Amino acid sequence: MKKTGWLQASLALCLAACVGGDAGTGGAPEETPGAPAGSVTLAATPPMGFNTWNRFACDVSEELVRGIADAMVASGMRDAGYEYVVIDDCWQVERGTDDLIVPDPERFPSGMKALADYVHDRGLKFGVYTDAGPQTCQGRPGSYGFEEIDAVTYAEWGVDYVKVDWCHADSLNAPERYARFREAFDASGRDMVLSICEWGRNLPWEWAAESGQLWRTTADISDDWESVKWILEANNRHHAAAGPGHWNDPDMLEVGNGGMALEEYRAHFSLWAMMAAPLMAGNDLREMSDEIRAILTNAEVIAVDQDPLGVQGKVVLDRGYGFQVWAKPLADGAVAVALLNQREAEMEGSFSWHEIGLDPGPATVRDLWRHEDSGVHVDDGTIASRFRRPVPGHGIVMLRVTPIVEGEG
Numbered sequence: 001m002k003k004t005g006w007l008q009a010s011l012a013l014c015l016a017a018c019v020g021g022d023a024g025t026g027g028a029p030e031e032t033p034g035a036p037a038g039s040v041t042l043a044a045t046p047p048m049g050f051n052t053w054n055r056f057a058c059d060v061s062e063e064l065v066r067g068i069a070d071a072m073v074a075s076g077m078r079d080a081g082y083e084y085v086v087i088d089d090c091w092q093v094e095r096g097t098d099d100l101i102v103p104d105p106e107r108f109p110s111g112m113k114a115l116a117d118y119v120h121d122r123g124l125k126f127g128v129y130t131d132a133g134p135q136t137c138q139g140r141p142g143s144y145g146f147e148e149i150d151a152v153t154y155a156e157w158g159v160d161y162v163k164v165d166w167c168h169a170d171s172l173n174a175p176e177r178y179a180r181f182r183e184a185f186d187a188s189g190r191d192m193v194l195s196i197c198e199w200g201r202n203l204p205w206e207w208a209a210e211s212g213q214l215w216r217t218t219a220d221i222s223d224d225w226e227s228v229k230w231i232l233e234a235n236n237r238h239h240a241a242a243g244p245g246h247w248n249d250p251d252m253l254e255v256g257n258g259g260m261a262l263e264e265y266r267a268h269f270s271l272w273a274m275m276a277a278p279l280m281a282g283n284d285l286r287e288m289s290d291e292i293r294a295i296l297t298n299a300e301v302i303a304v305d306q307d308p309l310g311v312q313g314k315v316v317l318d319r320g321y322g323f324q325v326w327a328k329p330l331a332d333g334a335v336a337v338a339l340l341n342q343r344e345a346e347m348e349g350s351f352s353w354h355e356i357g358l359d360p361g362p363a364t365v366r367d368l369w370r371h372e373d374s375g376v377h378v379d380d381g382t383i384a385s386r387f388r389r390p391v392p393g394h395g396i397v398m399l400r401v402t403p404i405v406e407g408e409g
């Protein structure tokens with residue numbers, strides 16, 4: 001079966017970008033084909049992990065971080081691909097007379113190096129947060145003018161991931177400030193993912209891939225369906241900017257924080273995977289329900305997010321009344337498809353192979369939430385042969401459609 005337009009271009013991209021890719025490993029550095037020996041692509045697949053902000057805000061401590069690292073292992077999240085444990089704002093209290101950043105001595109009495117070691121000993125990676133301006137969003141000391149010394153400090157602690165925020169920085173030049181972090185990280189000799197967080201204010205999809213591995217495209221997420229809806233719309237516009245090592249970041253996950261129904265969390269998680277978004281859990285992993293754990297560790301959905309082709313899926317059909325079809329081409333020639341129902345009542349959704357970038361013909365369909373093969377469906381190009389499925393209100397149906405190539409089936 002011949003592939004059409006968008007899909008064909010994506011598969012051609014794969015030849016250059018997804019060699020050596022490994023779905024589900026959460027973005028571990030990989031050798032870059034054709035690059036000098038030893039060089040790596042940081043975040044070859046979208047980073048996966050946990051960040052303290054959405055659930056804990058400023059209530060961070062070494063006890064919390066250790067508990068989360070333990071829970072990440074015990075819950076199966078590490079094995080599902082989650083890797084980075086990131087402390088967001090409020091771990092730092094002042095800049096010392098020696099210019100070194102000082103972690104809160106009461107909340108982190110053992111020091112950051114010991115905490116990084118604890119996280120590393122569990123097969124995980126360690127991340128911190130700072131700000132490109134003189135202060136963080138919560139008024140803690142930022143890195144402005146101290147980028148090099150902070151990079152050296154982070155490297156000494158064993159930091160693998162740094163989120164750099166943009167509060168108190170509006171008068172600064174974003175491409176320049178973030179490039180300075182990248183240079184400082186490189187000079188430190190340690191591989192550190194740079195997570196750019198300027199909320200899309202300076203059009204990061206145009207320049208951020210030069211310095212960072214991911215960049216926020218929107219203002220902060222909140223734990224409600226309306227927030228998920230507007231983020232989807234905003235992040236979808238920039239799909240062409242994403243690829244291995246450089247990802248649009250529609251913000252961290254709210255799955256499990258209590259403000260949405262399970263069906264809504266399933267849709268939130270599925271669409272982040274469709275958008276090849278970083279999957280940073282933001283809930284309390286130490287006490288999540290089995291249902292929430294099942295969402296966060298759905299291996300078939302994670303494989304879509306982590307697919308080595310690294311294409312950001314996009315809306316391919318918008319019916320205008322709250323029903324959308326999203327499609328994401330995958331490295332093996334299959335296409336991940338999400339049917340999204342933004343209305344409250346269940347409705348029937350349908351799509352054709354043409355709409356998801358495939359030619360008419362037979363294809364197998366697998367349901368990634370039911371974990372069920374739906375057999376072979378033949379789209380012969382007629383309206384009657386469109387693939388149809390009921391989609392729950394504020395919910396999703398997520399599928400993997402694999403064309404049966406002539407001679408194979």
Ligand code: GLA
Nearest residue numbers: 053088089137138165197220
């Ligand atoms: C900003 C960021 C959030 C979080 C907070 C911390 O709002 O966008 O993700 O880091 O700051 O203060």
